[in-house]
Amino acid sequence: MSLRVYNTMSAQVEEFQTLHDKEVRMYACGPTVYDYGHIGNFRTFIAVDMLQRFLRQSGYRVHYVMNITDVDDRIIRNAARDGVSVQQYTAKYEKAFLEDAAMIGIEQPHLVRATENISEMADFVAKLQAKGVAYRTDDGSYYFRIAKFPAYGKLSKKDFSGMIDGARVDVDEYDKDSARDFALWKAPKPGEASWQTSIGPGRPGWHLECSVMSMKELGDSFDLHAGGEDLIFPHHENEIAQSESLTGKTFARFWFHVRFLLVEGEKMSKRLGNFYTLRDLVLKGHKPSSVRYLLTSVPYRNQLNFTFDGLKQAAVSVERLRNFRQRLSEQSFSPGCNPEMQTLARETITHMREALEDDLNTAQAEAAILKMVRQANSALDAGSVKKEDIAPLLAALEKFDEIFAVLADDDRPKMKAVFDWAMSEGREKDISPELREIVQSGQSSDADIEEKIAEMEAARRARNFKLSDSLRAELIAAGIMIENTKDGVRWRRK
RNA sequence: GGCGCGGUACCCAAGUGGUAAGGGAGAGGUCUGCAAAACCUUUAUGCGUCGGUUCGAUUCCGACCCGCGCCUCCA
Numbered sequence A: 001m002s003l004r005v006y007n008t009m010s011a012q013v014e015e016f017q018t019l020h021d022k023e024v025r026m027y028a029c030g031p032t033v034y035d036y037g038h039i040g041n042f043r044t045f046i047a048v049d050m051l052q053r054f055l056r057q058s059g060y061r062v063h064y065v066m067n068i069t070d071v072d073d074r075i076i077r078n079a080a081r082d083g084v085s086v087q088q089y090t091a092k093y094e095k096a097f098l099e100d101a102a103m104i105g106i107e108q109p110h111l112v113r114a115t116e117n118i119s120e121m122a123d124f125v126a127k128l129q130a131k132g133v134a135y136r137t138d139d140g141s142y143y144f145r146i147a148k149f150p151a152y153g154k155l156s157k158k159d160f161s162g163m164i165d166g167a168r169v170d171v172d173e174y175d176k177d178s179a180r181d182f183a184l185w186k187a188p189k190p191g192e193a194s195w196q197t198s199i200g201p202g203r204p205g206w207h208l209e210c211s212v213m214s215m216k217e218l219g220d221s222f223d224l225h226a227g228g229e230d231l232i233f234p235h236h237e238n239e240i241a242q243s244e245s246l247t248g249k250t251f252a253r254f255w256f257h258v259r260f261l262l263v264e265g266e267k268m269s270k271r272l273g274n275f276y277t278l279r280d281l282v283l284k285g286h287k288p289s290s291v292r293y294l295l296t297s298v299p300y301r302n303q304l305n306f307t308f309d310g311l312k313q314a315a316v317s318v319e320r321l322r323n324f325r326q327r328l329s330e331q332s333f334s335p336g337c338n339p340e341m342q343t344l345a346r347e348t349i350t351h352m353r354e355a356l357e358d359d360l361n362t363a364q365a366e367a368a369i370l371k372m373v374r375q376a377n378s379a380l381d382a383g384s385v386k387k388e389d390i391a392p393l394l395a396a397l398e399k400f401d402e403i404f405a406v407l408a409d410d411d412r413p414k415m416k417a418v419f420d421w422a423m424s425e426g427r428e429k430d431i432s433p434e435l436r437e438i439v440q441s442g443q444s445s446d447a448d449i450e451e452k453i454a455e456m457e458a459a460r461r462a463r464n465f466k467l468s469d470s471l472r473a474e475l476i477a478a479g480i481m482i483e484n485t486k487d488g489v490r491w492r493r494k
Numbered sequence B: 001g002g003c004g005c006g007g008u009a010c011c012c013a014a015g016u017g018g019u020a021a022g023g024g025a026g027a028g029g030u031c032u033g034c035a036a037a038a039c040c041u042u043u044a045u046g047c048g049u050c051g052g053u054u055c056g057a058u059u060c061c062g063a064c065c066c067g068c069g070c071c072u073c074c075a
Helices: A039-057 A073-082 A086-103 A118-130 A206-218 A229-247 A278-283 A288-296 A308-330 A339-357 A362-382 A387-404 A411-424 A433-441 A446-461 A465-477
Strands: A004-007 A012-015 A023-028 A061-068 A110-113 A134-136 A142-144 A182-186 A195-197 A200-204 A222-228 A252-258 A261-263 A304-306 A480-485 A488-493
Touching: A004 A252, A023 A039, A023 A206, A039 A061, A039 A086, A039 A222, A039 A252, A039 A261, A039 A278, A039 A288, A039 A304, A039 A387, A061 A086, A061 A206, A073 A086, A086 A278, A086 A411, A110 A206, A118 A134, A118 A142, A118 A182, A118 A195, A118 A200, A118 A206, A118 A229, A142 A229, A182 A206, A182 A229, A200 A206, A206 A222, A206 A229, A222 A229, A229 A252, A278 A288, A278 A411, A288 A304, A288 A308, A288 A387, A288 A411, A304 A308, A308 A362, A308 A387, A308 A488, A339 A362, A339 A387, A362 A387, A411 A433, A446 A465, A446 A480, A446 A488, A465 A480
Parallel strands: A023 A061, A023 A222, A061 A110, A222 A252, A261 A304
Antiparallel strands: A004 A012, A134 A142, A142 A182, A182 A200, A195 A200, A480 A488
16 A cells, blocks of 8 residues: 545545655745744644655655745834844744744754745746746836636636636736736835845745745655645645746646644634644643644644643643553563564554555544554553563554654653743743743752652651652652552653 | 535544444542552444435435635735
8 A cells, every 4th residue: 555645736635656766855835934833833834744754654765845934024024123134033933933843843854945045036037027927017026927827726726717818907006917916026115125136126925935946946846745725825826827837847746735723613813812832832831742742633634623621632642652652661571472462563553554644644543553552551461461572562652653753751851941931031921830840840850859769668668658648749749750560660750 | 705624422533335443531440558550341323404315324415504714914
């Protein structure tokens, strides 16, 4: 079997095929760095990250390019508001984006920046103009003439046939031939950032950026282009029009779009007060791994309802997986092997692969690993897991984590970094008691904790339960979780 | 108005023309000095409503109701 993935262009699930054998060239529209990233942004980027991870796990060499849009209207406006240069402004938020992406387990793609490719963009516009599909207006802006690209609308399934006959539409604000024609290049306005280029001064339009950078990095035709569902129209439609007008070739073969999420059942918006950046959630004391798990738990084409209850559930599931792995790694086992465990591990890997090959059905992949955990835990309780079973079970967990990336117990340092950031930004008041507790649990050293546990155990063996309970309560208050097992006390930081 | 998606137990959420994955929460139990962790049992004759096709539909078709998305900046 092999990967089947939904292609927005054909509007159906297709067998994934690449232009070059075992090599994937893919591009995702990245963030416009004008603010901190919100969980909706990260749902999209995590979905593409998982796709990319799964392709690599499936044996492809992956060339994954993401752009950073570091010039646009909002950036110019906000930079002016803050009295800083566009570069200073975007540098801050690009850094924040990369930190956040790393925090939530996104592997960094090859990044390209709009402002580093301005001259290529100008050249691209010049070529479009030479082909007669772009025109310059009196103010020095350039527009794409949609009437010259009959396939316009093929991605978003929109019918523009009624409006492509060059009928002049009167639009006060613009000096373009048709209301639907879109800007390739914007002439400078006083006080705005602009570049001197072969086609005159100005700055690139957003759609142009992605066409130019994706083709520069990946070629005229490449395998897959990804983004949020909102980008289907007009952004991706416009990219296709620009690129295919120029080359006459198919621009991207597969179009991968991630559905928007809901927050507590409603569209996320600042107005509704349900708008959360990743950092907001960490400040509330939620772990990055919980957020990632929740965002991966619903297949990318389904609407995901992001709730705080769901976030707690996600945390429990992650804990369950981590506890299981710890149990396998720490316990001692008798020699030999249990064929049932061998089969279980093997079948779990197969089920996960089949689920992901089915248009990235992450919910089913998670169900498969959790089922394995339950059955293996049951066998562990019964003492029927043998030494040689450990490696296959851990290998299945590893396969899972190559895609889902939630098992590494590294939430605390990441949360500490957000804590420090909040302090340095003067947002101490936004730090929740929960976050404080987690950060504090990182303060005490392993040796201190183990000393205290030894004390607690001594009291317990002496049947001084009052003392041992109070010592345990102290540890729990400091964010340390205690478990008594057959092999002694196991502890971990919250 | 145009195009599209969805309505599955208390909650989140997969899935299938042949009789409902997984997780959380709840209840009972095993283990434990007590916890924690883990495990076991239990919780939808039912999958928005009404019709139709079929030996059989939650799954296909039609109508309707409700929610959501895109059509303008938006991941």
